[in-house]
Amino acid sequence: MSMYRDHRERLLERLAESGTAALVFTATHKVRNHDCEYRFRPDSDFWYLTGFAEPESALVLLPRGVDATAKDGERDPHEVRTVLFLREKNPEMETWTGRRLGVDAAPEALGVDAAYPIEELWKRLPELLKNYRRVLYRAGLEEARDRGVLDALSTLRKRARGGVLPPVELVDPAPVLHELRLFKTPAELDKMRAAAAITGEAHRAAMAAAAPGVGEHEIDALVEYTFRRRGSTGMAYTTIAAGGNNGCILHYVENDAPLVDGELLLLDAGCEVDFYASDVTRTFPVNGTFTLEQRAIYDLVLEAEETAIDAVRPGATVDLVHETAQRVLVRGLVRLGLLDGDPDELYEAKAHQRFTIHKTSHWLGLDVHDCGAYSLDGEPRPLEPGMVLTVEPGLYITADDDEVDPRWRGIAVRIEDDVLVTASGHEVLTAGIPKTVDDVESACGRESLEPVA
Ligand SMILES: [Mn+2]
Structure with a gap:
């Protein structure tokens, strides 16, 4: 796991330079025929940053911590900078579709600062992205996700009068993350x-x-x-x-x-x-x-x-x-x-x-x-x-x-x-x-x- 933690640290360093938060999803299941799916294979960007192979997961990286108003130099070392959203434990479902790591075990197993159920992603996202001027996100892969990201930005813009700085740019992973992967x-x-x-x-x-x-x-x-x-x-x-x-x-x-x-x-x-x-x-x-x-x-x-x-x-x-x-x-x-x-x-x-x-x-x-x-x-x-x-x-x-x-x-x-x-x-x-x-x-x-x- 240290290899993937190292990748996250490298990306966080680069993101800090430009005040950019990152939202990286894993792949989605693909239907092979009727109700059969292809064997799941995680998205490469997501795997590079997590080493986590379960579907229905997303990683949020916050180079300045959850409260982006804090200056880098003042950052609390215990502040949350890496947040993983994943499937909750569910013994009944696991009988059908396989074992799950679960929210409670994720921080220790994967070295992330915080973990939440994937169902809470869209609800929590605006608060996480608050006061970051840029968001690294690969648009154009899944329409529902694109919609969710745009909704989060819209929510933050509505809060601008209350002093929140909404993101002003969506940036593609290519110039930063993909150069690291090279x-x-x-x-x-x-x-x-x-x-x-x-x-x-x-x-x-x-x-x-x-x-x-x-x-x-x-x-x-x-x-x-x-x-x-x-x-x-x-x-x-x-x-x-x-x-x-x-x-x-x-x-x-x-x-x-x-x-x-x-x-x-x-x-x-x-x-x-x-x-x-x-x-x-x-x-x-x-x-x-x-x-x-x-x-x-x-x-x-x-x-x-x-x-x-x-x-x-x-x-x-x-x-x-x-x-x-x-x-x-x-x-x-x-x-x-x-x-x-x-x-x-x-x-x-x-x-x-x-x-x-x-x-x-x-x-x-x-x-x-x-x-x-x-x-x-x-x-x-x-x-x-x-x-x-x-x-x-x-x-x-x-x-x-x-x-x-x-x-x-x-x-x-x-x-x-x-x-x-x-x-x-x-x-x-x-x-x-x-x-x-x-x-x-x-x-x-x-x-x-x-x-x-
Ligand atoms: Mn070849």
């Missing part, structure tokens, strides 16, 4: 390393089990089984288990085709540990041996990935990492005869993009596409120690691309690792997951799944 602490990195280790085990299990006739869905299930049996909180995103030409569909999630002898399997799968994500792609031969063409494309993508990873260091940018990968790919595409011309001219003309399609990197953290600005003042921002990004170049040659020699068609390769920016350069959090042709081939086809009757 820089990972050692405690957060421990969780990301744990997620990377489990994800590595799942990719190795998939390589070992893949074989002609095995279903993409079996690989999908094996990966999730490996995540869950190791205590992961689940998948960080829907697994992509794409055999052959399906790999050319970037967000292919049907995962319902049989694996075919002689084709590749592109597996993009990562787990969460305490909701911290990993995001890894490996591409490997279904029968355990790359064809000459598959190997040529694979080695090219690998060269691009490793060159781009080498470019990750403080002062570099996500754009530079992308350009580094793309320039390697262009040169290789010319070498292999898939593009014709001068590599620099082809790069400027973006001729390679029909094979490379997507960007090379995104931030990674509590969200797989994590928060944090990619540019500052219109310029790509420099990388700094503590940031984590993916490096994931790919080449995709569709089965119906009649502009290329038939031997290349239907080959899709992506290789993706998670990279931490360090003071001296970088650390690959997902190192050790088979990646060279030799390592991948020897990890493949080692144990067969029990055939489905």
